[in-house]
Amino acid sequence: MDLCKKSLPVRGKYKDIAEKKCCREDGHEGECGEFSYLSDLSTTHPRVANKIKRDATKTTGAAWKSEDAGPNRIDRWVMLQSDEVLLQYGLNMAALKPGVVAKLREKAATYDDCMEVAAKLTWLAYQMPDAPECPPTIKKYLESRFSPMVASATTCIVCKEPLSFSLFENAQRGKAEIETAHSNPREHNQTNVGFAHRECNIAQGNKTLEEFYEWISGILDRVQP
Ligand SMILES: [Zn+2]
Numbered sequence: 758m759d760l761c762k763k764s765l766p767v768r769g770k771y772k773d774i775a776e777k778k779c780c781r782e783d784g785h786e787g788e789c790g791e792f793s794y795l796s797d798l799s800t801t802h803p804r805v806a807n808k809i810k811r812d813a814t815k816t817t818g819a820a821w822k823s824e825d826a827g828p829n830r831i832d833r834w835v836m837l838q839s840d841e842v843l844l845q846y847g848l849n850m851a852a853l854k855p856g857v858v859a860k861l862r863e864k865a866a867t868y869d870d871c872m873e874v875a876a877k878l879t880w881l882a883y884q885m886p887d888a889p890e891c892p893p894t895i896k897k898y899l900e901s902r903f904s905p906m907v908a909s910a911t912t913c914i915v916c917k918e919p920l921s922f923s924l925f926e927n928a929q930r931g932k933a934e935i936e937t938a939h940s941n942p943r944e945h946n947q948t949n950v951g952f953a954h955r956e957c958n959i960a961q962g963n964k965t966l967e968e969f970y971e972w973i974s975g976i977l978d979r980v981q982p
């Protein structure tokens with residue numbers, strides 16, 4: 758499916774190094790929009806819609822509090838810029854600990870990749886066992902971007918158990934029980950992204966899923982030979 762991709766006005770501090778495009782189908786009627794397919798969830802489940810937008814476009818969910826821990830939540834595409842350019846925006850990468858810089862740089866992704874991730878996460882959320890019904894126009898749109906939706910098909914990308922939509926609302930100390938996860942945590946694109954239980958995502962850590970399963974199976978071999 759071809760998208761409209763018309764440039765939309767960008768505001769804010771990073772407007773010169775950012776872009777914003779219409780994600781509606783090419784030749785659509787009515788206004789352009791960046792996240793039109795989230796219109797239903799934004800009304801019925803605003804927390805879920807905001808989480809999808811945030812996880813798709815922002816660098817981190819980590820609560821970095823100290824001064825040298827780096828900018829909290831920044832657009833992923835901003836992190837594609839060089840240290841020199843970022844310094845012009847008041848982001849002094851040289852002042853951050855190397856581990857923090859590496860983490861920020863790892864989360865970098867192009868605007869287009871972030872937008873594909875947001876659409877993919879929405880498509881996945883609607884396929885959770887107890888998900889709200891997807892309005893027909895949104896369903897048609899998402900299915901033509903990915904593939905036909907299958908009820909209850911969305912599983913945790915780590916443990917493969919079905920993921921309940923209700924976990925979005927279950928939060929402990931402000932942390933949702935469901936997280937956006939990556940088969941390879943160093944790549945942020947739609948083929949590599951999905952949802953996982955918070956515990957599973959934490960267990961996977963910075964390993965790829967392949968590395969993680971190998972690690973787990975090594976442990977199991979040693980504890981139950
Ligand atoms: Zn448009």
Ligand SMILES: [Zn+2]
Binds near residue numbers: 913953957
């Ligand atoms: Zn899991």
